[in-house]
Amino acid sequence: MKGNWLLPESLADVLPAEARRIEDLRRQLLDLFRTYGFELVAPPLVEYIDSLLSGTGSDLNLRTSKLVDQLSGRTLGVRADMTPQVTRIDAHLLNRPGVTRLCYCGPVLHARPAGLLSSRELLQIGAEIYGHAGVEADLEIIRLALESTRLAGVKSVRLDLCHAGLVRSLLESDPRAHARADEIMALLREKDLPGLNLLATGPEPLLEATVSALCALPQLYGDISVIARARKVLPVVAGVTQSLDTLEQLLASLDDVSVGVDLADVGTYGYHSGVTFSVYAEGWHDSIVQGGRYDDVSRAFGRARPATGFSLDLRKLVAGLVPALPAPAIRAPSGQDVALREVMQTLRQSGNIVVQVFPGEVATHDEFVFDRELVQRDGQWVVQQVL
Known part of the structure; x- marks a missing residue:
């Protein structure tokens, strides 16, 4: 018989030494964000589901736990990501002209773990810039993300860049590809070349040029030379060219860190709209920081705003660090x-x-x-x- 002390699957208590390390790092990171001019906000843990998921893709809907509000009878969601909430605050509550920098830290809950070794409860901390569409905002966010990992004591990090606009432009150039966007994005995330090749067959095959371009993406991984290779094998579509130009500009500016390009490192279709990035380091089985541009999300709150940001899970980050010494x-x-x-x-x-x-x-x-x-x-x- 199971004891009443057992926790649900993929949930765990945080014991004293780890909890202190997490709290110390939380304070240090929020202080770091403040030196860049970011203001702290604290959205609620639970919101009405239609507000919580506004402007996001289906992936976030699947990760969100739902319950019924006993006061209104409406469906509530326990947040699985704080970024849409912060976007709502910027667009709907603050409603400021010009650039706004906001940061946050709080627990989020996933209905299912994201991976085999993942927890369902995260302590998410992040920073977002609203109101500037230029590459300068992307650079500031990326540099702040890298400085955050250095502050935590992470050594030898690697930054991987991608651009959601590139894949979006390829899909929008082929109506059948656009209709199967979620399927294609899943294949790209898995780098499933056989699955991508099968898109050329079946009752509604994609255009040969589209399949060829999609199959090339998982192989376009490496240093700055990837950009030149991509220009040769990808179709000359305005959105593709613009995406490659932006990535090349960022690579030229980020000369103080190990940077790679992975044109198949796609996020959720319909969420990110521009440059996306992931930070990797030895000791963690997957990325420790994820971020990117998501200009379209705030439109659902009545005010379209350029936006870029990043977030990380403090519990996951601390789990890979050297344990804290007794005080x-x-x-x-x-x-x-x-x-x-x-x-x-x-x-x-x-x-x-x-x-x-x-x-x-x-x-x-x-x-x-x-x-x-x-x-x-x-x-x-x-x-x-x-x-």
Whole structure:
């Protein structure tokens, strides 16, 4: 018989050392975002489903857990991604002219895990820029994402770039391809060349030029030379050329990090509209940061705005880092002596960790190492090293 202490599948408790590491990193990242001029917002965990999924693709709908509001009878959704909520805040509540930079941090829940080793509960933190369609906003977001990983202590990161507009232009040039967009995007994500080749057969085959271009995308992976190869094998379509030009401009500006191009690294069709990127590092089984441009999402909230941003899961990021060391602490004896309480208060106000043990207590803290203790000497409470 299952015990009542068991958690649902793909959910887990966070224990003290990891929880402290997550919280420390959360504070550091939000402080970093503020130095760039990003303002913190905190949308609700649950919203009406029509608002929560406005402007997003079907993938997010499948990841969103749903329930009925006992007050209104309407369907609610537990957010699976905070980006649409922040977009709503920018477009509908703030409604500012010009550029707005917003950041956020909070839990999100996936109805199903995204992968075999993935959790269903994430602590998502991210930053978004609204109101600027130029490549400058994409560069700022990418550099902030990279600086975030460096701040966390991640070594030897690799940045992979793609452009959602490129695939979108290919699909829109072929009506049959456009009608099968979700299927094609799934094949590209899996880099399924046999499946892509089969698109040329069947009762409603795609154009030969479309299939040829789609089959070329999974092989267009590597350094900046990929752009030149792509210009040779992909059709000369306005959206394709513009996408390659943008990627080439970004690659020329990002000369201080290992950068690759993966033209089949597609996101969700109908969500991203421009440059997309993923950050990889040794020690994590998949990307630790994902981001990109999504200019069309805010249209659903009554105000079309250029938008680009990134997000990451703090729990996933911390799980791949070196575990935190125990923090040095001061052990204080039990008792209600006024002078003792005053000394402990002064030490805590100075940032020291002071743990007062109870009578008969044997302190067993994984988080702290007691390298000092409070002792009374000549009528005064003083701190001395523990030998």
